[in-house]
Amino acid sequence: MPGNRTKWSCATVAVLTLSVLLTGCGGSDESSGGGRTVLRYTWWGNPDRAARTQEAVALFEKEHPGVTVQTSFAGYEAYKQKLATQAAGGDAPDVMQLDYRQIDQYASGGILLDLGKQKKALRTDAIDSGLLATGVVDGTQYAIPQGRGTEAVVYDAEQWKAAGVALPRKGWTWDEWADAMRELAKKAGKPGSIDPGQSEDCFEVWLRGQGKSLYTKDRDLGFTADDLTRWWTFTDKLRRAGAVSSAEQTTQLDGSVENQPLARGKAVADFNWDAPSSGFTAIVGEGLTLAPMPSGSDGTPGQYFKPSMFMGAAATTEHPEESAEFIDFMINDEKAAAILGASRGIPVNEPIRDDIGPQLKDFDKVVADYQDSVDGSLRTPPKAPPSGDTSLQTTFQRDYDQVSFEQMTPREAAEDFITEAKAELRS
């Protein structure tokens, strides 16, 4: 009957349409097939960290035969955006690497699992209580610090010595640093350093060297347009003199070491966090070393020990226990620590830190020695920055672009930044 045929084809089309729609959504079920637990673990970093992470993950899988860990990583900027989108869509990875600047936002948004409830699987007694507390928001342990890091001047010691300029010393001031940069530029024929004007981190060190801070305790700006104008005038002058890298170089910075002037052979020194500086060695070769950040004119140190990164788990994870076990493994397992070395900062687990200290080699040892050299002389770290800070970092860089391309004066750009920062922190 023709009527039946129509009915049939209608039904067929409907079924086909539905099945197409459903298969589109059904993909995620397959990952848990075969009775295995699949954990998704995402982090940011460089290829060096990637290789070590894969090795540690393989070891974890070997020791936990029922668990598979799917890892993925990206550069910091891309990672930040992807994670925010995933989290908002309710699809945060089971285990994720977090930054000091992200914790506040993620914890208050209900994205993170209360790790305090996972005490059985996740031991925290070997971590310094002050450091552990940096992962606490509103009384709940949402994240576990994984390493500690501090900023440094990374430099090519051979080139520096060849130029015949006095080597950096502990307690040097920003003025001494600037003199060294001018001299390096003159004698080495290329800028002494990257232009620190674009870096909110460097500005913070400079600011703390004067006893001020980026944010006040009640999450407001801790500095004025005058402070920022002075900083940008200082760096702008050095750039005009060719002592630090040009605007064309600075604008290409995206957080990856590959695009830093030091890696491109266009500068002798750089500012960076200590552990990630290991990424330079693959490009520049050996001979890189670390020096303390310049301090205020009265010797007040501006740098501080910061939990370099955290591990957290998603509140929506179906495997809270396995996630906690994995975090525990990455932080407390000796074999994992031996593999990971200082790729995520010097470990927070104290026995492990003492244990692996003598075994560290290559750049890891440089990092450990550097941390030892400044340990005890630094001031306490600031509180975790308020949520708006993640986008202000980018704004800072963009506003300085206007200065270094000479489209705005330091004063104009500073006022631009303060306006945006106030709007950002208000919301």
Added chain:
Amino acid sequence: MTTTDIPAKPARAKSPAPPRQQRGRIRREGAAWVFLSPWVLGAVVLTLLPMAVSLYLSFTDYDLFNAPRWVGLRNYVQMFTEDPRYWRSVGATLMYVVIAVPLQLALALAVALALKSMKRGKSFYRSAFYAPSLLGASMSIALVWRAVFNDGGTVDNLLSDIGIHTGGWVNKPGWALLAVALLTVWQFGAPMVIFLAGLQQIPVELYEAASVDGASRKRQFISITLPMLSPVLFFNLVLQTIQAFQVFTPAFAVSGGKGGPADSTLFYTLYLYDRGFVASHMGYASAMAWVLLLAIGAVTAVLFRTSRSWVFYANEGER
């Protein structure tokens, strides 16, 4: 089965034509709806609903993590009065539209003219010139573009060889915008194919008559080709302008997502993306999207208005 069928037949016979027809219509309409359903579903779920949500969000403060908070017109007020970077993004976008669209259309028309008079290998060249339009929107081509125009890239090296040292295009304000515009211009394939079709519609007799009258090639182009082609030109202009306002991928890739150097490639959509996904101000980003929609609508309306004075339809004389 048969027992139920038998009483049904007389029932149908009692009230014969109308219900049967009606049922047939319903059945036919039903089938139409079933076939339409993928599209309808797509339109509602993927277009209309998100648009409605975005309109709502544009009046809220929404950071993706916490529930949206109603703020009325604050996003719009902030956009127009308190955000210098917003205006820089508007400026960069307008500059881009003004540079890229005319260049692209001129190139498309020139190549179409060259192809039209070509005797052999026409289809090969047509495909060859069209290929970039298929590839161009992709991230990978944009990244290649960045490498080509970067400090020490191909373009820089070639220019250095002939004595012009640029030190890269994508890291200089002013130059970077040009590099991005060139990427768009390079994708002139789609308007070119449309121009080619339009050129082939122009009756040959017109040119023959003109040559008999002794009109030069230039004269023929101005007096015959351009007027006869004006509807196609108009179509391409509207389409490419709308597309240019929404440019995103090339600028994102070339500037590493920041719209630099010094905000010179901070196009509207890039800043919108930045507000939404980097700064987590979804409400503000939605408000920006609605302003863009209205602006594109307004520009298109203006183009249509001006078209009355320069677009010539061949059948107008008959009316």
